[in-house]
Amino acid sequence: MPKYKLIYFDIKGRAEPIRMGFALAGQEFEDVRIKKEQWPELKPKMPHQALPVLEIEGGVVLSQSFAIGRYIANEFGFAGKTNLEKAQADMFCDALNDLTPKLTELFHASDEKKAEVRKELFEKLLPAAFTNMERLFSKNKDGTGFLVGDGITWADIMFYNFADGMEQIEPDVLKNFPKLQGLLERVRNNPKIKEYIKNRK
């Protein structure tokens, strides 16, 4: 089994689903976390001038968090069982990714603009996205299992990390979405993920 080295900042951000993916796979990896101050010097040395980066023993370097996440999922068997399931998993992840620009805007917004962006996110964009996801999720075993197929996939991990992050800002962000709430609990209680969450930095 090749050695893996994940490089990112010392935050959850775009790397946490990947770290969690390794945990789910029971696969060791080197979890390199760089300090923000180190980044300007390191950036030009990185092949794609962005993080996260996954270095695989043998010289391969992968960038783009989704490409890395999907790679780990495919390698360790939690991507979905068929091309269709994989596409369905991708679909949920892409829908979550569509919300990232607004999240980034909230993060960087000035104090005056923060309230406005927050309102747009939590009163309009998130409810619309979660409504679509709850509805779509319900088509799979009435939303009593996982997003895709009949086992946990990286779509569930991505959703968990996203929703968990939103709950830190607004604790009842999922209050109108019982099936998605159930999914969150189900992911939290997966033995390997539970262990990872307990021990993570």
Place this chain on the structure above:
Amino acid sequence: MPKYKLTYLVFRGRGEVIRLLFAAAGVEFEDVRVTLKDWPAMKETDPERKRFLFNQLPILEFDGHVLAQSHAIARYVANEFGFAGNTNLEKAKVDMIVSAVEDAYSPLVTNVWYEKDKARKEAWFTEFRETLLPKSLTALEKLLTANGGGDGFFVGDSVTFADIMFADRVDLLVFHSSPDVLDGYPKLKALKSRVEALPKIAEWIKKRPYAPDFEFH
């Protein structure tokens, strides 16, 4: 072979790469094109989101299934017909390049279509021409060159989703920059010609309906 029905807007936009993949595979598909004017009414025919799962286009319907999200659909078609890369690692490299092209394309679309403030728009376009686009193209040229010298394709030794994505989306990037911008990136320039010369792709480009993508700026 299931019957595939792709529904997207009249543009090339985010749907064309899916059409190109079907063409490259030699697989027939129903190519439904919706005007911006007709899209709101079409959305209202599906209040329960049985088809327009995320209230957006494109969607792909086949065998009673519906897929949404342009990259998920494109990757599905690529995987089904052998344009996704042959190993997990190749697939990851394909995904990486697709994401890199999307990262260059997406802010351009936002600024062309949605930025109303003239001063901010002008400032962004200057940054695009002077910094953002050169940075993206340099990185892509490097990635291409890293694959056996860069005279083939981005990944492995045959055309993939990554090459088709680049060849299709680069037109808009060039349009908003300068016509000869690719002269500075010879391997990328040659790749684009190589992709467009592949028989099935050349045939599609020749016969595809007119798309008004370059009427907006």
